[in-house]
Amino acid sequence: MAGRLYICATPIGNLEDITFRAVETLKQVQLIAAEDTRHSGTLLSRYGIHTPVTSYHEHNRYEKAEVLLERLRAGDDIALITDAGTPVISDPGEVIVKLARKEGIEVLTLPGPCALIAALSVSGIAGRRFCFEGFLPADNVERRAVLEELKTEPRTVILYEAPHHLKSTLQELYRTLGDRQIALCRELTKLHEEAAVMTLSEAAALYGETEPKGEFVLVIEGRSREQAAAETAAKWESVSLTEHLQHYLEEGLSQKEAMKQMAKDRGVTKRDIYNELQRQKEREGEA
Ligand code: SAM
Numbered sequence: 074m075a076g077r078l079y080i081c082a083t084p085i086g087n088l089e090d091i092t093f094r095a096v097e098t099l100k101q102v103q104l105i106a107a108e109d110t111r112h113s114g115t116l117l118s119r120y121g122i123h124t125p126v127t128s129y130h131e132h133n134r135y136e137k138a139e140v141l142l143e144r145l146r147a148g149d150d151i152a153l154i155t156d157a158g159t160p161v162i163s164d165p166g167e168v169i170v171k172l173a174r175k176e177g178i179e180v181l182t183l184p185g186p187c188a189l190i191a192a193l194s195v196s197g198i199a200g201r202r203f204c205f206e207g208f209l210p211a212d213n214v215e216r217r218a219v220l221e222e223l224k225t226e227p228r229t230v231i232l233y234e235a236p237h238h239l240k241s242t243l244q245e246l247y248r249t250l251g252d253r254q255i256a257l258c259r260e261l262t263k264l265h266e267e268a269a270v271m272t273l274s275e276a277a278a279l280y281g282e283t284e285p286k287g288e289f290v291l292v293i294e295g296r297s298r299e300q301a302a303a304e305t306a307a308k309w310e311s312v313s314l315t316e317h318l319q320h321y322l323e324e325g326l327s328q329k330e331a332m333k334q335m336a337k338d339r340g341v342t343k344r345d346i347y348n349e350l351q352r353q354k355e356r357e358g359e360a
Contacts, residue, residue: 074148075145075146075148075176075177075178075179076103076144076145076146076147076148076149076150076151076178077145077150077151077178077179077180077181078141078145078150078151078152078153078169078170078173078178078179078180078181079098079102079150079151079152079153079181079182079183080153080159080160080161080166080170080180080181080182080183081095081098081099081152081153081154081160081183081185082095082158082159082160082183082184082185082186082187083095083113083116083154083155083156083157083158083185083186084116084157084158084185084186084262085157085158085186085187085188085191085261085262086157086260086261086262086263086266087262087263088115088116088119090185090186090262091116091120091185091186092183092184092185094183095183095185096120096122098152098183099117099120099122099124099152099154100120100121100122100123100124101124101150102124102149102150102151102152103124103125103144103149103150103151104124104125104126104127104141104144104149104150104151104152105117105122105124105125105126105127105151105152105153105154106126106127106128106129106137106141106151106152106153106154106169107126107127107128107129107153107154107155108128108129108130108131108154108155108156108160108164108165109128109130109156110126110127110128112156113126113154113156114126124152127140127141129141129153129165129169130165131165134165134168134169135168138168138169138172141169142169142172142173142176142178145173145176145178146176146178152183153166153169157186157188158185158186158187158188159184159185159186159187162187162188162189162205162207163207163208163233186262188233188258188261188288188290189205189231189233189290191258191261191262191290192231192256192258192261192268192290192292193229193231193292195256195258195261195268196256196258196268196270196292197256197268197270198229198254198255198256198270198292198293198294199229199294199295200229202227202228202229202295203228203229203230203231203295204226204228204229204230204231205231206219206223206230206231206232207232207233208232208233208234208235209232209234209242216245220245220246220249220250221249223249223250224249224250224296225296225301226295226296227295227296227297227298227301228295229292229293229294229295230291230292230293230294230295231290231291231292231293232290232291232293233289233290233291234289234290234291235288235289236284236285236286236287236288236289239280239285239289240277240280240281240285242291243255243273243276243277243280244277244281246273246277246291246293247273247274247276247277250273250293250296251273251300252272252273252274253272253273253293253294253296253300254270254271254272254273254293254294255270255271255272255273255276255291255292255293255294256268256269256270256291256292256293257269257270257271257276257289257291258289258290258291258292259285259286259287259288259289260287260288261288261290263287265286265287273293302340303340305338305340306338306339306340308338309335309338309339310339314335314346314349314350314353315350315353317335317338317339318331318332318335318350321334321335332346332347332350
């Protein structure tokens with residue numbers, strides 16, 4: 074019978090943040106696959122876990138997955154851990170999980186810490202709907218593309234960021250998204266834990282002067298309906314009513330539907346649009 078693959082969350086700082094079940098399972102499995110065996114050694118020795126450990130990281134994720142799958146096929150249970158938090162979440166794990174599932178190997182979760190959830194829970198920023206982007210792409214073109222997408226994202230946006238990129242990221246976020254609320258969640262569960270809520274302009278100014286230290290999760294307010302409406306209204310302000318109407322008629326809308334949409338775009342009533350179009354017609358008739 075094939076073994077099981079356990080996807081095991083480990084602490085994101087405070088070593089006490091590990092479940093009883095995770096500790097027991099880490100003791101019972103035949104092998105632990107760890108992102109960095111030395112780093113995880115501290116956690117494993119703290120809990121008296123003497124299970125053999127092998128490395129499974131970003132750079133050996135394909136070749137090593139084959140080795141691990143062989144062990145699973147032979148009936149060994151394996152637990153996958155990373156340096157902090159939940160595997161797969163901006164961490165290795167996706168490849169082995171996919172391959173194991175494809176072979177019908179049981180993949181089980183040992184849930185626990187995850188920096189994005191920890192940050193969202195203390196941020197005070199809307200938690201009902203959110204999207205997680207992980208680290209923004211390093212490539213400039215891809216990065217711009219993602220930032221452009223985030224500009225209109227109505228859900229709360231959560232990002233991971235390394236301290237040495239924080240200053241430029243905050244400036245880019247402010248330039249692209251405008252002045253919204255942000256929670257800078259730093260060193261969660263550690264001695265210098267902090268969740269500071271401010272506006273993006275304040276954050277960009279603060280870290281323009283102060284050198285950021287530690288690990289950060291950025292929780293950013295999504296684009297509000299008011300902001301979306303103001304942006305649409307501003308966009309149409311420079312366009313004449315006749316052009317605006319023409320735009321929708323060319324899209325196949327009826328005159329009535331077009332006026333309804335125009336009113337929505339400009340933040341006015343349909344009657345306002347109708348009256349203004351009438352006045353324009355009269356003026357054109359007089360001329
Ligand atoms: N798999 C992890 C998880 O479940 O959150 C994330 C791993 S990712 C490589 C590391 C990033 O997570 C850091 O750069 C930081 O953005 C965030 N992070 C991890 N631990 C953190 C902590 N204690 N406080 C704030 N952010 C943390």
